[in-house]
Amino acid sequence: MKKMVLNTVALACAAALAMQGFEATKAAEPHSAEKPPLFPLLDRDTLTDEWFGAGPLLEEQGLTLALGATQVYQMAVEGPQTHRHAGRCAGSYDLEIEADLAALAGLDGGVVFVAAEGSWSEGFDASSVGSLFGVNDDAGGDRSADVTEFWYQHDFADGRLRVRLGKMDLTAGFECQGLPAAFDGNAFANDEASQFVNGSLVNNPAVPFPDDGIGLAVYVEPVEGWYASAAIADAQADPREMGFNTAFDREDYTFSVVETGCTAGLPGPNGRLPGAVRVGLWYDPQPKARFDGGADKRDDLGFYASADQLLVPEGGDAASGQGLGVFARFAWADPEVNPIHAFWSAGCQYRGLIPGRDDDVLGVGMGRARVTDEPGAGFTSPHETAVEAYYAIQVAPWLSVSPHVQVVADSGGMDAADDAVILGVRVQASF
Helix, strand or coil, X not given: CHHHHHHHHHHXXXXXXXXXXXXXXXXXXXXXXXXXXXXXXXXXXXXXXXXXXXXXXXXXXXXXXXXXXXXXXXXEEECCCCCCCCCEEEEXXXXXXXEEHHHHHCCCCEXXXXXXXXXXXXXXXXXXXXXXXXXXXXXCCCEEEEEEEEEEEEEEHHHCEEEEEEEECCCCCCEECCEECCCCCCCCCCCCCCCCCCHHHCCCCCCCCCCXXXXXXXXXXXXXXXXXXXXXXXXXXXXXXXXXXXXXXXXXXXXXXXXXXXXXXXXECXXXXXXXXXXXXXXXXCCECCCCXXXXXXCEEEEEEEEEEEEEEHHHCHHHCCEEEEEEEEEEECCCCCCEEEEEEEEEEEECCCCCCCCCEEEEEEEEEEECCCCCCCCCCCEEEEEEEEEEEEEXXXXXXXXXXXXXXXXXXXXXXXXXXXXXXXXXXXX
């Protein structure tokens, strides 16, 4: 019923906005020198036309609002459990508010960021695929609204030093020269709403990042193109809560991570080609049960790496963002207490492959986990492997439709009669 109501509201909004655009077109000057667009709705940057024109005025005052919705339908067409569910929809929405305190209160360098998320359905992964990675990283269960981030950031020395405090998502960190930086960022495999949806191609599944919670992060860029960052966060965080009870009322466990990276890229025919290399080290002090039944282990430690590089820009112009890029990830974790003790992924992205479709994106990627072989872990296969290909069609600046296909082998680290083959489509809209 909730999904039916949401879909009905969305269709009603779209119809009303389309009518608004139609009336505006009719009211235009009959002898105007510029011919009005045939479909005004499809020429807007957002569905609501920047909050019905109020967006630019709010930005002048220091407020930026963004609202997006994502709907994913997936169906397992082959696999050992396809008889349970033919297919299922799952979706989410994200509301982001950023306040520039320089414009609002005269506090130079100060920024407040708030993010709220809601979701519906857990998808069909648990019942029909059972992947360690997850075949839909956007699926979050039935949640009406959770404040997932609420932090204050202060920039010093023209942004060369940034300090962030509050409830945060460690994997949605900073940027260095326009590229994702700390932590475990990647330009081509980092966003389930617009890139890959398989969890192995969004973040590194071998790094036990805690859920969104209270933390402190520091970013420094002493030399242009080279950065270092460190963070400490509540290891027992619950994204459904603000985090004070888990951060201060329970055991004093804090997850720590440090990362350094270079965004110098590679030389190209018309300048540098954007690219980045990042390496990180994480530490988790929580006691963890050993798979062999021995005494709990504390002070868990691991490392990771992530890289991306634009290789072939369209027309030799890297600034357009079009062309062929590649990416890769790697990680290691202690197999005594972690189900995934080694992981790698690699793939490529091409923006503007089809002439005349400059904003369409084709992505192909593969992730492979080496699971622990410790007694008691219960795995019957040494690996799980996922391959995904998607094509994001930019229907309008505010609307994209992305068909995708996934193949998951040895799902859950278990020997299976058949590999799971998943077909799906994702629709993403910006309001």
